[in-house]
Every structure is written in structure tokens, then in C-alpha cells.
Amino acid sequence: MASIHEEMGQKTKAHIQHHFIALIEAEGFAHVSVKKIAERASINRGTFYLHYADKYELMDQLQRQLLEELQARISEILPKEALLALHQQQLYPPFVAIFQFIGENARPLRAILGDQGDPSFAKKMKRVFGEVLLARLISQHPAAQDEEFRKYMHAFLTSAILGVIQEWLENCEEQPAEEMAKIHFQILNFISQLRTFIQ
């Protein structure tokens, strides 16, 4: 059977990924080299090339894993129930679950989304937010019929959500996921009161 060998290979891959993340945290993705990864993971440099073509393919697989799991959790959200919870100022469990997932994967996410990470990943996360969540919400609003306007509205909200997550990731895990979900609700309430404040 080949399954055992596959498991061995997977173990090595997980080992490589772990030290890869540590290296990005320490020096940034740009300055990570295959040589450094091999040294840090105590494997031969040749072994790395047995699993990945280069550091970019490694980064790609890492991102895929995170995005797939995130997408699965976002799919749990039902727009109507989410709006109801927001209106009633209650915490919506699938919403909290997303922050929990982000918290559990804080290290790799911080490394990839951070200052020395991969700029293309931010856009990929925005796309996940957008496709599953906002597209259904915004499109219902009468003012969002204008194609042009909706595009920028979309960019505004997805960027805002990601921005809050990035801020949370940087200040480490001082706040638990539930706290974070609450803050997100508060922000939405604050925003909707802005007009009242201005007048």
C-alpha cells in the first residue's frame, strides 16, 4: 500500500510548512529562501524540491488550505438570520465561528496578511468575503442597482472587514473571538449612526 508512504510525505510537508511560517514571521516572505527553509526544518534542501517546485508553490498551498476552510465557515452564514441577529443586537454563532477559526490560525494568517507577507492574499480573502456574503446582502438594496456603484460598495465593505481582522491579528490574541465578533457588531451600529451624528 502506498498510503503509509503518503502519510510520511504529508508529515514532512507539514514540517516544512511549520518552519516556513516561522521564517516568514522572522524575515518576511521576500527574504525566505529554500535554503533557509531546509536549514530551519533540518531537512536536506533536495527534500524540499521533492515536495514543492519553489517557495511560491509552498505559499500557494498554504493559502489554499486557509481559504478553503474559511470559505466553508462563511458558507454557514444565512443572510436573513445574520441581518436578524444584527438588528436584535445578538451574536450570530456562525459569525463567531469565523473569528474562532481566524484566531486558531493566527500565526500563518498574520504571516501571510502582514507587512512582509503576500499582497495578493488580501485580495483573495476579500473575494471570499464578497462572493459568499456581501453579494447577497448588497444586491438586495435598491440603491445598489447601479453596477458601477455596487462594485465600489463591494470594495469598501470587504476591505473594511479585512482591515478589522488584520488589526486584530496584529495585536495578537488579547481579545478572544467572541469579543471580536461583538466589536464588529458595534462598528456596524456605529456606522449606521454616523449620519445622525453629522446632522
Next chain:
Amino acid sequence: MASIHEEMGQKTKAHIQHHFIALIEAEGFAHVSVKKIAERASINRGTFYLHYADKYELMDQLQRQLLEELQARISEILPKEALLALHQQQLYPPFVAIFQFIGENARPLRAILGDQGDPSFAKKMKRVFGEVLLARLISQHPAAQDEEFRKYMHAFLTSAILGVIQEWLENCEEQPAEEMAKIHFQILNFISQLRTFIQ
């Protein structure tokens, strides 16, 4: 006089910067090498090192120029007048001027803020937005007394603004700067009506 020589040096530097931007657009910052820059700019590789320590220093100076000019234009904004204009649904000239500047420097900004750019630049731009503009606006609101909350509110809004700009930069200059400023106002109005829509 050394001034002429300085001008010569500046001319070469501008020449290098120009082709550097073109290279980022074509291959992304990570894949840009000093050798490629020299070849593309038709200068000797040694000449590059006469002006910059490496490609990172070149990127740094480019970013500094853009951020300084942006900061100067943002400083022109008077919070009270801006809020008044927003309330009266009028275009606020200093606001339009910012979008004009961004439009004029679309190529370098797109290259640096884009998928293959420098992830740290996004944060630098958010800081410029935040320090000059939002800090004064948000801090006036009673709900923003909580330090923790204000931090995330800050992240939410600066990220949202930058997100709209990034979206604009990608879809090239189909929309003029004034159009863009209008759309931004529309978004703020839309946001403030969200609560009404939800209820």
C-alpha cells in the same frame, strides 16, 4: 557649482525610477532584480549602486515621495468643512484634489499597491489617512471614547477608503477623479442608510 551635477544625478534617478515602475508592473516587485533594472534603463549595473543600496531602497524612496505628496493634500482638508459638504451632498474640493493626485500617479500607485507590490505600503497609506483625517473625526463621537473600540473603528474606515482607491486603480482611468469623489460620497450615504434598510 555642484547643482548641475545634482540635477544630472536626479535625472538618472528619475530614469531608474521610471523603468523600475515598468518592471514591477510587468513582473512584480519580488521578481525585479537590479540587473533587470539596469538592462531596461540602459544603464550600467554599477550606476544603479551609485544611487541606491538595493532595490528595497529604491522602492522606499518611491514610496516616500508618494506618501509626502499625499499627506500634503490630505492636510488641506478641514474636518468641519468636509462634514458640512457631506451633509449638504456637495463635492468638497480638497477631497477631489486627492483623487486627482491618485489619478495622476496611477501607474506607480497601482504597481506598489497591487497584487505584486509591497504589502507594507498599504499600511503606510492607511496611517496617512488615519492620522490626518479620521483621528479628528472619530474622536469627536461619544461612542468612540472606548480606546479598544476606536482602534478597530479606525482600522475599519481606513481600510475601506483604501479598498475603494485600490478598486479604482485597477479598473484604470475609466472614471475621472470627480466621478470617483462622487461615488465615495454615495457610499458614505449608503452606509448611513443601512440601518434603515435592515429594520
Next chain:
DNA sequence: CCTTTTAATTAACACGGTGTTGAATGTATC
């Protein structure tokens, strides 16, 4: 226990980019 299969190691290779050097060449100023 021995054979087969696959994973991992090792050393060597050519290649290409880096950053620095010293000497030479151009070029504008005084």
C-alpha cells in the same frame, strides 16, 4: 527474512543575481 518500493540524504553541477572593487571614460564647470 528478504525483496520491493518509496522517502530522504548527499555531493556536485551550471546558472544567475549580488555587491564591491579599481581603472578608464565622458562631461560640464571654472
Next chain:
DNA sequence: GATACATTCAACACCGTGTTAATTAAAAGG
């Protein structure tokens, strides 16, 4: 023409890359 500076050029040692071939290690099945 002498001076000061920008630029060129060739050469240097260094380092990371991606690939190769030969070797060792480890687990699986007969």
C-alpha cells in the same frame, strides 16, 4: 586645460537556485 563629478566597464568572490546521480533509510508485502 585643470578640476570635479557621473558614468562605464570588467572582474571579483559570494550566495541561492534548480537539477542530477548515487546512496542510505525505512516501511510493506510476500
